[in-house]
Amino acid sequence: MKKRMFAMAGVVFLAGCNMTNGDQQEQELSDLTWDEITAEAEGDTVRLYMWGGDEGINRYIDDYAIPALKEAYDVTLERIPLDTNEIIQKLETEKRAGQDDGTIDIIWMNGENFKRAKENELLYGPITDQLPAFEEFYDTESLDFAYDFGTETEGYEAPWGKVQFVFHYDSSKIDEPPSNLEELSAWIQENPGRFTYPAADDFTGNAFLRHILYGTASSVDTLLEEPFSEEFAAGESAGMWVYLNEIESNLWRGGETYPGTLEELDRLYSQGEVWMTMGYNEARAESLVADGIFPDTTKAFVLEDPGSIGNTHFLSIPYNSPSKEAALTAINFFLTPEAQLAKLDPQYWGENTPIDPSKLDGDNLAGFEELDRGATVLSQEALLESFVPEVDAAYVPWIEDEWINEVVSD
Amino acid sequence: MKWYQTSKPAVLLIPALLFLLLIVYSLVMAFAESIRSPEGWTWAYYGELFMQRRLIESLGYSLSITFVSVFLSVLIGWAVVRWFYSFIDEPGGKWLVWIPMLFPHFVWGYFVLLLLGQSGLISSFFYQAGWLSSREAFPVLTQDAYGVGIIITYLWKEIPFVILMLLPAYLQLPKQYGEVIAVLGGGRKEWFKTVEWPWVQPVIVEITLILTAFIFTAYEVPALLGISYPQMTAVLAYDWFYGAAWEERSYAFGLLCLIAFILGAIALLSFALMNRRRWLLSKSSHQY
Numbered sequence: 001m002k003k004r005m006f007a008m009a010g011v012v013f014l015a016g017c018n019m020t021n022g023d024q025q026e027q028e029l030s031d032l033t034w035d036e037i038t039a040e041a042e043g044d045t046v047r048l049y050m051w052g053g054d055e056g057i058n059r060y061i062d063d064y065a066i067p068a069l070k071e072a073y074d075v076t077l078e079r080i081p082l083d084t085n086e087i088i089q090k091l092e093t094e095k096r097a098g099q100d101d102g103t104i105d106i107i108w109m110n111g112e113n114f115k116r117a118k119e120n121e122l123l124y125g126p127i128t129d130q131l132p133a134f135e136e137f138y139d140t141e142s143l144d145f146a147y148d149f150g151t152e153t154e155g156y157e158a159p160w161g162k163v164q165f166v167f168h169y170d171s172s173k174i175d176e177p178p179s180n181l182e183e184l185s186a187w188i189q190e191n192p193g194r195f196t197y198p199a200a201d202d203f204t205g206n207a208f209l210r211h212i213l214y215g216t217a218s219s220v221d222t223l224l225e226e227p228f229s230e231e232f233a234a235g236e237s238a239g240m241w242v243y244l245n246e247i248e249s250n251l252w253r254g255g256e257t258y259p260g261t262l263e264e265l266d267r268l269y270s271q272g273e274v275w276m277t278m279g280y281n282e283a284r285a286e287s288l289v290a291d292g293i294f295p296d297t298t299k300a301f302v303l304e305d306p307g308s309i310g311n312t313h314f315l316s317i318p319y320n321s322p323s324k325e326a327a328l329t330a331i332n333f334f335l336t337p338e339a340q341l342a343k344l345d346p347q348y349w350g351e352n353t354p355i356d357p358s359k360l361d362g363d364n365l366a367g368f369e370e371l372d373r374g375a376t377v378l379s380q381e382a383l384l385e386s387f388v389p390e391v392d393a394a395y396v397p398w399i400e401d402e403w404i405n406e407v408v409s410d
Numbered sequence: 411m412k413w414y415q416t417s418k419p420a421v422l423l424i425p426a427l428l429f430l431l432l433i434v435y436s437l438v439m440a441f442a443e444s445i446r447s448p449e450g451w452t453w454a455y456y457g458e459l460f461m462q463r464r465l466i467e468s469l470g471y472s473l474s475i476t477f478v479s480v481f482l483s484v485l486i487g488w489a490v491v492r493w494f495y496s497f498i499d500e501p502g503g504k505w506l507v508w509i510p511m512l513f514p515h516f517v518w519g520y521f522v523l524l525l526l527g528q529s530g531l532i533s534s535f536f537y538q539a540g541w542l543s544s545r546e547a548f549p550v551l552t553q554d555a556y557g558v559g560i561i562i563t564y565l566w567k568e569i570p571f572v573i574l575m576l577l578p579a580y581l582q583l584p585k586q587y588g589e590v591i592a593v594l595g596g597g598r599k600e601w602f603k604t605v606e607w608p609w610v611q612p613v614i615v616e617i618t619l620i621l622t623a624f625i626f627t628a629y630e631v632p633a634l635l636g637i638s639y640p641q642m643t644a645v646l647a648y649d650w651f652y653g654a655a656w657e658e659r660s661y662a663f664g665l666l667c668l669i670a671f672i673l674g675a676i677a678l679l680s681f682a683l684m685n686r687r688r689w690l691l692s693k694s695s696h697q698y
Contacts, residue, residue, distance in 0.1 A: 085652050116656070193546060199638050201649060257553050257637030271529040273545075397655045404464060408639035 029324055034132050037325045038073055044326035045076040049090075050108035051203070052081020053263050056287035060348035068342075069333050075326045080104075084113045084203070091122045091318050102320030105327040108160065110313040111149040112396040117316065118156055124317040126155025130328060133335040134158055139356040144312050149393035150228075157314030158331050159354040161343065163281045164310035164383050165207050166300045168376065173275045177301040181215040181243065184303065188247045194275040196252035196259060196268070200403035204262040207280050207309060209240070209399050210391060215306035216240045220388060228394035237399075241406040248407065258408070270294055280311075282383055283350030285376040290347070300378050307388035312354055337364040346374040437670060444663035455660045456668070464639075464646065465665070471640040472626055475557040479564040480621045484614060486565070487572025495580045498573060507570045515567055516630040522563045523635060526551040552635050559635035560642075564625055572617055579613045612684050619680060623673045627666075643669065 061079045069077050087107055094102050117123050128134050145159045169177050178184040188195045198205030216239030217223045226232055248255035252274050259265040269277040270293050288294040302308040317327045340353040445451055497503045525531050533548035552559035587605045632642035650662035
């Protein structure tokens with residue numbers, strides 16, 4: 001009875017918002033041809049919700065994508081910066097409140113956020129089979145696109161980019177960067193206060209911790225193959241907590257606190273408080289150096305052992321997006337070789353493309369091959385050599401909680 | 411027209427009531443979320459809440475920071491008004507107090523971070539001037555274990571607030587009572603006990619309540635200037651709400667409902683007591 005009362009209150013309160021019928025629209029949409037979809041999209045506005053903490057990425061959207069999309073399809077793109085988990089929360093709240101006419105048209109995400117969105121049926125799809133650019137230029141059978149941190153994508157998200165985790169250091173202060181966890185630990189000991197990493201609830205901080213997990217677990221292969229369970233994770237992570245507690249006293253501020261976000265770590269690095277920073281994008285330092293935020297002497301390195309975790313990130317459409325046609329049009333545009341090439345350009349984002357080069361014709365291929373990614377980006381060979389795939393998405397929240405218990409709370 | 415005349419107060423209250431309705435609605439919904447689990451209604455989240463060391467330590471940390479910030483703000487603000495109120499009432503003095511009031515807490519927090527951080531303006535200046543061997547020699551005042559940065563920000567923002575709240579009370583102090591006390595042979599102690607304290611006490615209680623409720627539950631300043639562990643309750647609730655684990659969202663609702671309930675109860679109780687005192691004051695006082 002009580003339950004019904006609350007539900008009623010919610011319905012009455014939100015009745016004004018329920019104007020369109022989502023189901024009907026969806027059925028119609030999957031019957032449309034691509035030309036009909038782009039025609040339908042004309043004049044619409046698409047709201048792209050995405051993490052906004054990287055100037056280069058923001059510039060790619062604002063200076064390149066928004067005008068290009070407007071000109072090609074007459075679709076107005078709006079970039080709304082928000083942390084990805086908050087986007088998912090917002091969507092969950094909309095679903096709870098029965099708001100079928102939503103506010104989000106495209107979400108940029110991967111990993112545990114996708115898992116959560118898919119499990120709670122927050123997404124519209126499958127969408128990839130409706131995107132001509134995906135069919136034409138991508139290896140549709142690739143495992144990189146079929147699984148996202150171990151979660152089956154089933155076409156609910158379209159691959160937008162491919163990145164690898166790298167560290168950046170100031171070469172005027174460090175001659176030889178460490179190449180494995182032992183050397184990193186030794187370096188931290190010799191240079192107290194000059195290294196730290198973002199807290200575990202930050203995307204980058206969590207990825208850093210997964211590198212430590214890879215390096216201290218019994219073997220990376222068992223970690224990747226064995227399905228996630230708390231008992232298994234607890235056993236495999238024992239070495240990780242020992243390692244983290246060992247380096248803690250020599251971290252920035254003696255490990256008393258950690259930067260809450262990557263932006264904060266970058267600020268510490270740019271002000272010279274710490275000598276290393278890190279990020280889940282091998283090219284992200286390029287635009288930061290060009291803007292004078294990072295010192296000119298910034299260089300990149302990866303840990304050869306345990307390697308550098310890489311992943312694919314994706315674009316999805318929420319179940320209640322008010323203009324799905326325009327969202328599809330925009331996503332298709334982002335997947336085209338032109339948009340991907342502009343994304344690779346270091347003056348914007350500088351990020352690698354998930355396109356299959358064997359499917360590109362001469363002109364397009366030459367563009368990708370000739371592009372100079374810049375001095376702070378490691379060579380493709382070095383990146384490929386150290387590449388390791390992502391572990392099950394369930395590790396992300398688990399590490400987040402356990403890190404509080406094992407590392408910071410004592 | 412006549413209807414409007416007779417029910418004017420009710421009409422004027424409508425906007426406030428509508429606003430209140432929204433707050434009550436969200437409180438009820440938040441409470442509903444905190445006792446709803448996939449299996450049905452449950453109080454389990456409230457029980458589990460207090461099994462978490464993270465929360466217990468967070469409560470202790472928040473309470474001590476709140477207590478120190480409120481106590482010092484009220485004490486310093488009160489002292490300033492008490493001894494300088496004629497100066498503050500002048501335009502120059504008013505501006506001095508007003509300036510920190512113009513900025514939001516977040517901006518002021520960021521300002522403190524840029525000013526007092528180890529690589530901040532002051533430490534850089536000392537370093538450049540040769541007074542510090544390295545910037546790290548500067549004391550850790552922001553993002554520190556004791557919440558010094560948080561307390562500094564709150565003091566800087568709340569002392570002016572206390573001053574501005576207390577100023578009218580002091581400007582309207584019934585000075586003629588001073589003469590009565592003098593005639594009856596009383597000193598400054600009697601003046602304080604019989605006139606000043608009864609006069610300002612309701613305002614001070616009100617300020618203390620507002621500041622406690624605000625500081626205990628505010629997010630921005632501790633998020634910016636706090637440390638990774640322990641966190642202040644609002645930061646913890648935010649982490650739970652936006653964290654990747656689904657069931658932690660109910661903890662966030664439970665925690666905030668509990669705080670809202672406790673603060674609401676304290677506020678109601680003290681207003682009930684205050685009103686009685688105000689009523690007595692109005693019965694006993696004279697025209698001035």
